[in-house]
Amino acid sequence: MKNVKYHLLSLLGMAVLLAGCGNGSGSNGALNSSAAEKVYVAPGEQDEFYAFMSGGYSGNLTVYGLPSGRMFKEIPVFSQFPTSGYGYSEETKPMLETSFGFVPWDDAHHPDISQTNGELDGRWIFINGNNTPRIARISLTTFETEEIIEVPNSAGNHSSSFITENTEYVVAGTRFSVPIPQRDMPINEYEGNFRGSLSFISVDPEHGHMDIKFQLMMPGFNYDLSHPGRGDSHGWFFFTTYNTEEASTLQEVNSSQNDKDFIAAVNWKKIEEYVNNGGGTLMPAEYAHNIYDEATHTATTTMKKEVLTVDPLQVPGAVFFLPTPKSPHGCDVDPTGQYIIGNGKLSADLTIHSFDKMIAAIEGEKFDGEAYGIPILKFEDVLAGTVKSGGLGPLHTEFDGEGNAYTTFFISSEVVKWKLGTWEVIDRKPTFYSVGHLMIPGGNSRKPFGKYVVAMNKITKDRYLPTGPEMEHSAQIYDITGEKMELLYDFPTHGEPHYAAGIPAEMLASKSKKIYRLDENKHPAAVLDPSQARVERDGNEVHIYMSTIRSHFTPDNIEGIKVGDKVYFHITNHEQDFDVPHGFAIIGQNTSELLIMPGQTKTSVWEPKKVGVWPFYCTDFCSALHQEMQGYVRVSPANSNIELSWSLGGD
């Protein structure tokens, strides 16, 4: 048995080698012209779908069009982004505050679009920060990050961020179990002492604001991925686990000992009821809650002090374990909510559990022992079927809404299409190479839109012109309208996309915001009329209240600044036309430029270190006279007595 496991592990390692063996030179090498037509979006025409791809280690979210594969935007979420000044401007710095201080980076994995009745509603998209556990909410009107909540008692926030059928909760599970509360203890005392928290974060239906409703304190396994129940299984949430061995060293081997780990089935409705009736224990915890206010264009941080925890043993009938083979990774639920698919990443087969059978087994109290007091259901009692795939290393599954499922295989580098209910394999197509997640627009909802599947590959190698040792990852789009999948196109993606979420363009395009209205600007330092532009000194701090419009800054020349001052440029963009931002940069600035949208106010801090006359300028080519959009700051010695003065345009 052990030999088999080692064999599988070495196969996992071999994927990299396989990828180099040119298994790409086969059937899909030459595309026919009909494939080209299917992805061709003529100049001036628009794509059919938006695709939001997680940025992985970029910490951000990228927006693409399908089928063209054109990248439209990178939305900064967990990482500072000099392109717009996100995380550098005074207004947005609070978005990156945590209980560990300012953390300007994260590893973002799983975007998920808000739902109503199990269907995409296009209001918000959520994404997890894996490393310093956080969940972000991004507006699908402004395409800006509006809120980030830190998740305490979590470490490796990976089985996140997936949402329930009516966006009641965005769910965040810990990948790594840790001591809770955190404390100084020997690592080799992990077993029985570490715990895994599963956080249910409520989402206000009106403004989307998040709040941790409760954290379920589970045994010290690794909670890898999760998905909500839907339809009949609405009210349940499913999490894959691995390292049920609770190994704390050389996990590569030691976490692969058990033939089966679990899918944890959590009846969150039951726990919600328990909590609403006063159940649970408040425990001290420190975590940041950051909210961006669109009216003031400013984010604020609130440090929260406690969190409600729930011991699963206190809520009988709320949590069960479903044995699932081979260190499962993906945990996917089909559009009807009946089937829960566990992809054992060291396996060739897929395990599909039946929700109805699970309920029957629970009602019949047919258990196969327990783990830390949580009942384990019998594998045979909950098994709906097995897909004998013939592939190796299944990771993730999506659905087309026509009764078919599509599963990625990392080791054998392919997407396999199979039928729900009969479990027969219908088609398989190679990917180039080593595919992780895949995405069908709406494929994680009751109503998938079908049409395309996008495979997100981990290894690019020979697909594009080489760019040194580092290459962008490669996505591939397949037409899935026929019985057989057809590879249409490759396109590079930014960072490492893990999951993605797609939505029909028509659901977002018409409501996409074009400008911020100047008359609605509530920023305390906004200059709503150029006549209010001014410079004020307060000790060593100088505040410059500035406005911009094509093609000048008001004021443009400023004197009386001294070395050692801290100079705040509060800049309001007076444009009220779509797509006319102005930029701002000044020599020696230790932050990034700002990109200020029409009607918006942003602030940059500059600490002049050298005497001289220093220019600033607009960084965005905004008009024929953009190159004239500039000004100067005269910086005098610290002991100078030059008075503050500025010019408003007329000399």
Ligand code: K7E
């Ligand atoms: Cu890359 Cu969903 Cu983080 Cu699998 S995860 S690939």
Ligand code: CUA
């Ligand atoms: Cu404003 Cu260039």
